[in-house]
Amino acid sequence: MDFVIPAWFEITAMVVLVLILAADLLIILKRPHIPSMREATLWVVFYVTLALIFSVLLLWTTGDGDAAGQFVAGWLTEYSLSIDNLFVFVLLMTQFSVPRRYQQEVLMVGIIIALVLRGLFILLGAALIENFSWIFYIFGLFLVYTAWRQAFPGKVEDDAQTETGIVRFLRRFINISDHYEGSKLRTTIGGVKVWTPMILVFVAIGVTDLIFAIDSIPAIFGITHDAFIVFTANIFALMGLRQLYFLLGGLLDRLRYLHYGIAFILAFIGVKLFAHALHVNEVPFINGGAPVDWAPEISTIASLVVIVVAMVVATVASLLAARREKTGQDAASR
DSSP, X not given: OOOOOOHHHHHHHHHHHHXXXXXXXXXXXXXXXXXXXXXXXXXXXXXXXHHHHHHHHHHHHHOOHHHHHHHHHHHHHHHHHHHHHHHHHHHHHHHTTOOGGGHHHHHHHHHHHHHHHXXXXXXXXXXXXXXXXXXXXXXXXXXXXXXXXHHSOTTHHHHHHSOOHHHHHHHXXXXXXXXXXXXXXXXXXXXXXXXXXXXXXXXXXXXHHHHHHHHHHHHHHTTOXXXXXXXHHHHHHHHTHHHHHHHHTTHHHHOTTHHHHHHHHHHHHHHXXXXXXXXXOOOTTSGGGSOOTTSOOOOHHHHHHHHHHHHHHHHHHHHHHHHHXXXXXXXXXX
């Protein structure tokens, strides 16, 4: 990593992004509603455009195309993993019967929790990388394992529909009402203060965010080691997630091969991390503790191409399969 991002640019970018997130949150709190397809589409296009403008500003500020390339590759990786989040969010919303009108607020709270958790993991990951080069081996193996779990999920959906131990604990030891009262966490029934089911939803989403943070942070560190790029890529990936939830809607069920695309990306980045670990090797029992020169170095451009191609192929294959299935059902019903 030869480029240097000026401190003024980092501070300005973070202030602007925080203000955008705050404005987005205020809009939801003032007017909770179910966004139309047009509204959701415009917001998603806005955030995608914003991310692309940010990459251009990175290029202009650093004068290095690698900085912009690492951001775009990291953003696309986190975006694809965030889309995977949506599958679980759909299950959670259904499981807890969250009124559709208040799902925007729930998603926004989930995004804020995710940002906080990912921020902590990014700081931890950056510190580990700075002090322990062998951590790249751990990250690489973990991503390959995660890719296998993603490609062959087994009972992942059943697990998502099963309440976590924390949620079961809350149900057992605190008073929770049977009905929602708007987006409130607390309400009064018969003069007694009780929690609403919304507390369970927030806890479940928080636990989900924690799991996804553990998976996604090693993935983006396989693309860039710059903590600022890692964090901004995560922010941009999560910023449009709420609107994307409503835009995709029932389409999520049709993306049956998406998890294969995500698994391929994770496996690819895992291999890339392992190759990088060999290049900076200090582990005594590997090549006598010396760097392994023959290990391939995978460029940012190559990573970007693999990520885009994997997601496009998985999406197109899913939509074609769904179309063939619908055609078959229509033919059978005649």
